[in-house]
Amino acid sequence: MPPPNTPEEGVPAAVSSPPARARRSARNASISSVAATIGSETQGICVGSVGDLSSRTRPCVLPINYQELRYESEVDKSLECPICRTPFSVPITTKPCGHTFCSVCLLRAHQMRPVCPIDRRPLDIDRDFCKARVIHDQLDRLRVKCPSQGCDYVCPRELLAVHYERYCEGTPVPCPDNSCDLWIARHDATPDKGCLHKYTPCQYCSKQVMKAALEEHYDRECSGNTVKCAECDVDVVQHRMESHVVNDCPSTVVSCKWSSYGCGKKAPRRDIWAHEKKPCVYQAIGRLVKDREEDRLIISELRARLSTVEGRLRMSEKEKTERKERKRRQASSNVDNTENTIPAFVPDLNLSNSPRAAASYNNGTWDSPEDYMLAQFERMETQMEDLRKNIHELDGLHSMRLLNDTMRLNEQIAELGSKVGVIGMHTTWLMNVQRQSRGQQRAVGGVGSPLGAFASSSGGSGATSGATAGGVSDTLRNAPDNEGGRYYSSNMPPRRNSDGRGENPPRL
Amino acid sequence: MEDNQNSAPGNVPATKLGGARKGIEPGLNASKRLQTELMQLMTSPAPGVSAFPSADGNLLAWRATIEGPDDTPYAGLTFKLSFEFPSNYPYAPPTVLFRTPIYHPNVDFSGRICLDILKDKWTAAYNIQTVLLSLQSLLGEPNNASPLNGEAAELWDKDPALFKTKVMDRHKDIEEDE
Secondary structure (H helix, E strand, C coil): CCCCCCHHHHCCHHHCCHHHHHHHHHHHHHHHHHHHHHHHHHCCCCHHHHHCHHHCCCCCCCCCCHHHCCECCCCCHHHECCCCCCECCCEEEECCCCCEEEHHHHHHHHHHCCECCCCCCECCCCCCEEECHHHHHHHHHCEEECCCCCCCCEEEHHHHHHHHHHHCCCCEEECCCCCCCCEEEHHHCCCCCCCCCCEEECCCCCCEEEHHHHHHHHHHHCCCCEEECCCCCCEEEHHHHHHHHHHHCCCCEEECCCHHHCCCCEEEHHHHHHHHHCCCHHHHHHHHHHHHHHHHHHHHHHHHHHHHHHHHHHHHHHHHHHHHHHHHHHHHHHHHHHHHCCHHHCCCHHHHHHHHHHHHHCCCCCCCHHHHHHHHHHHHHHHHHHHHHHHHHHHHHHHHHHHHHHHHHHHHHHHHHHHHHHHHHHHHHHHHHHHHHHHHHHHHCCCCCHHHHHHHHHCCHHHHHHHHHHHHHHHHHHCCCCCHHHHHHHHHHHHHHHCCCCCCCCCC | CHHHHHHCCCHHHHHCCCCCCCCCCCCHHHHHHHHHHHHHHHHCCCCCEEEEECCCCCCCEEEEEEECCCCCCCCCCEEEEEEECCCCCCCCCCEEEECCCCCECCECCCCEECCHHHCCCCCCCCCHHHHHHHHHHHHHCCCCCCCCCHHHHHHHHHCHHHHHHHHHHHHHHHHHHC
16 A cells, blocks of 8 residues: 655646656555445446456446436436536545545546545545445435437336346447457347448448448438439438338338238228228228227136136135134133133133233234234133143142042041940950859859949959959850850840940940 | 546547447546536526537537626626636646636736636536636635736735726727727
């Protein structure tokens, strides 16, 4: 990079000293590189090579001159470069003072004097410029005409490069002849046509004219180009004579325009004109047939349109019924939900509300089927959540109930068990009493009531129980031998009576 | 790419397909810019100044007129000027001369003008209209520090009456000759 600009570079080139000139040329190199980088970003495919014109490589099409473009409507003055007075091409803005120019214009002005062209503030080529992006976007939207000859394509400016470089048939491209360095429209650039830039003498005025420019020469410049039509006495450009005869000349014999419907009249054009004006017999039929053909076209078109509309209608109806069905199902499931829910376990308010809200949306319209499906899906999810909660709660409830019931049963069982134990003890006690009384009977001689024995032994039963144990077994074994069975049965009723609730529990 | 056209102005018309643009124009960019300026001058003229290309169809030579501003010795007078544009206009200033003889501290007797914006202070953002307006204001506010006409510079301050007479004399004299 060259050193920053020095004041002496402002002086005219004629008086600049050799070292200054050398420095300037170095700076120019850096300027052109800046221009190339700025330019290549925006101006299409071939611009990269355009930037290197000095290296003598030829771009694939003649580059667009953005300053020569014609715009569809008048461009705002604020989008015009103050230097070239055309809408900016690749605008750049000066950093210290904020003025905008075409990059090419500003860099060129900068070469002459390194100051801002508006307020003469010194500018440094490396630091003091930035891209004007907003303006660039505005420029991109301007509608512009294609610069190629004979092309009337109009498009936003940002798309022009693509049309011009790839598609436009009028774009100047390098001449197919390698030795020729001129440009030729793309539709003329075919190897079989060869180089159209060789000069040939005009066949009418013997002037040397390029082949590519021959048509234009005939039409505009050539002095001896017009000739009177032999038939109709009108001045006609010579090389247009053929088309004149075929399309225009009133003396050419042509057939009636209703010939396809049966009119067989053939006559010079001027007579045919008269014939067609004076109603040709076939004119009426011709019109009818023509109308009918047109009608048929219209009918088929309408039919196609009708079928598409019907299809669409069917689709929408189907959708509607589906939606209704879904809504109904939704509503019923909502009712079920509310019935099933136990009031003590009402789920989270938000969750229970959302399905209903979603259901109400169902009446309205959905933006798209996806939205609808999403809403449905959401609703299902919330319902699932509710159900899961309910199940959990029911589960808890169940286990609680189970626990409660079994506890009661357990208590009852325990109670019963204890009662059985008490009864068992009663029996043992009664057996003991019986054995004792029997033992006394044996000892006394069989006389005495068991009741008396009971009373007498009640005080010292604890002391005697152990001693009498062996005795009991003996008496039980011996009972069948004596009148024990009889005695046992005869004594039972009174003993049973003593077993009543009112009696004292036995002491253990 | 414009750069290329500027440096070798004759190339592009020659390389275009033959036909419409056959004549080689000097300074395509300059012509384009001058056409735009002409349009602007026609559609929105500034009061007191006017300009038009000279009759021979050469866009690089123009004729212009300035009316002398009120409250100056030049009030009521009209001055004719000539503009010669270089082929790299607007990057270089045009050469401007007073065709009508004028008695002014910064204009010499052959019509040459000493004005910084036509020399080293020129920038590419200037145009014909701004130059004419600058010249018009120069008539009312001469730069007496660097005069081309020393006598006029002296009289401007010392003897306005005499200055006015000299202005009228010189203006009339030559205009009658034309």
